[in-house]
Amino acid sequence: MKDDVIPPQMPLRPPDEVMRLARMGSMFPTRLSFLRSMIRRLAQENAHVARPVWNMDADGFGHAVYSLRFGGHVYSLVAISTDLPPELRTDRVIATAWDSAYVLYDGVPDEAEIARIAAAAPKQEAARFTERDLVLSRANKSVRLFAHVVQALQDGQQPDEKMIRDVGYLMRTTAVYGNGKFGIADRALIADRPGLEGPFAAEMLTVWLIRHFTHDLVEHVGGAKLDPRIKRHLGIGNSTGLGMAPFLVTHPVLLNNWMMARETALARVRAIETLSQAQQDRLMQLAIRAARHLAEWDVPDPEHQARIVTLRADWQSVLSDLKFDGTHPLDKAMEQAARFSFDVQELTAALMIEPFGDLVDGLCGCMADPQGPFCPPLTGTAALQDSIRSHFNWALVPDYDADTGCGQFWYVSEAKQEPRLGLRFSEPGAELESPLDIGRQIKALQMALPDEDQPISTFLSDHPQHAMAVERVQLGAVHPYAEIRDNLIATSCLPIDMLRCKLSFFGASKFDPKSDRWTRITLCQGAPLADELNASADDWWLPVFAP
């Protein structure tokens, strides 16, 4: 981790406690989330969003360009809005047409470049792009809310606030592609640019600009302005499926760095000896805001709604006991939260971190992985055995031969090469399994290691199938939060937990699971509008709509 002066901290929560699916699936966004840090940076730079092109017909079909200078570079969002028949509208990644398509462009596109993007972007995966194209995305309208807002504005009214609260966005993205996909620029091209160094920063900038476009579009078609309070609460939706889950497994160093930053932030605030009255008041305000946010979070799925209802009740209990006087008040608050569910514990952790930007914001600079999967190589199979015993006991416990221990398998579907999860004993394709079974591989390695020490290279010459497990063991020795410490092929594995973990790092809220394999979320809800990037632009953790 890097920081100029390292503040005191309590011990980190151990990986065996933190890196469990059930806890990861209870995470909330924090001030370290990528949208928060990116928008803080925009506000620090007093970034100005211009709209040099608005070529849109009365029904809102056409294209627009938004440009801003950020970190010494100019970036432009090229937005294409098309007339999509209802029968073609689907959130599936296998879709072939969308209401709108977007490219975050490096610089300001001229007419020829706009024409190129206008032709290519609506085709998404079926087109090829250039290194001037940094991010590729698409979004579909929330038809019911978009139509309602247009009608209300045309009638000279503001939209129904309950609908705004219940839906929360005018469009939802169904993919946001970066890092070289379909010929767009490699992340390496922008990874050292100020403001875009952090993970997914270019993607988050794109999402924030898309949200801005959706506001402009509905006002254009409606012929009137939205109340800024309503507009601020209109974020950008997103439908996310299994495609996001393997990322956490295939990027162990990145996962380690995200979790390490978050846990370090928590450990730092837990070490605070005493709080001023103003700090205590601020924490109470935020805790009450969290309760109001929970009250506005309703989902159709009965199981998840029941979980939210339980969390609301538990949070009221927490609120009634919360005290921030005395010594080490935040450490005590976390200890008290341990009586409750993971949901309460992780909400408490996010709350504790929120007011202490001066202590934790520097950690945002530690969340990328510019060095990649680097670690000093271990020497000899005995060192591997030692490392497995020290860091991978979790992987040795499950019985991967039992039906329930290997009941699912990850694979890539022929349809748009979409990652999926199948039932091993009732669906075809297990022989083409994707290697997300890290625990099983570690256990197989451990069982194959010789009793006598020998060079790892000699061992791998005879057993090349264990090379991936060897790499993970070497990484695990220096990256304690690199692995999800659960059996990802067990019948009980719920991918939705992986999605929520990753999405919370993006800054997502209002998780709305549609099954245990995909969810809708809202991004940028409560975030500052383009003309609100000022000193108070950072106060939108768990936004609340009701006045």
Added chain:
Amino acid sequence: MIGSANEVMNLAAKAARGGGAPVAQAYAFGRAAACHLIAGRPAADLGAALDALPNGPILGLPVLLMACAEARQHEATIPAGPLPELTLSYAQTQSFACTATLCGTHITLSQTFDQPAAPWPAKRVTLPDTLAAKMQTLAARLLVPETEASRLAGAGAGLTDND
């Protein structure tokens, strides 16, 4: 095909997996392949390596280089093998800092094990169409044909999208 380094790296890795390489060796090949093409080395080397699966350099070169690292040989010499420039590409894509130089039938390595490798240059990669087609064919071997059950479990399934 002109593409990003990342997509060529991933395509090469999937091709190696589809050709029978274990996962770690496949991704090592992906990294080496992108480096190889960025450096302007012969694309035919990559095709030859894929043709040699499930044996050949894709399995052999990682072990050869690991043996040098494991022995903590800061300065080492390894045989360049039948595809010397591919061996060079492998040496230059290890996770730690490594300077590799081709000297006739051998490659000299200067390795710093406690220092990460420098980031790659952000360059476009030209992948010859025939090699791209070969890689795509091999990579497609990993894909599982869609079933109705799997489709119905995916994102966006099970509700109207006009809501």
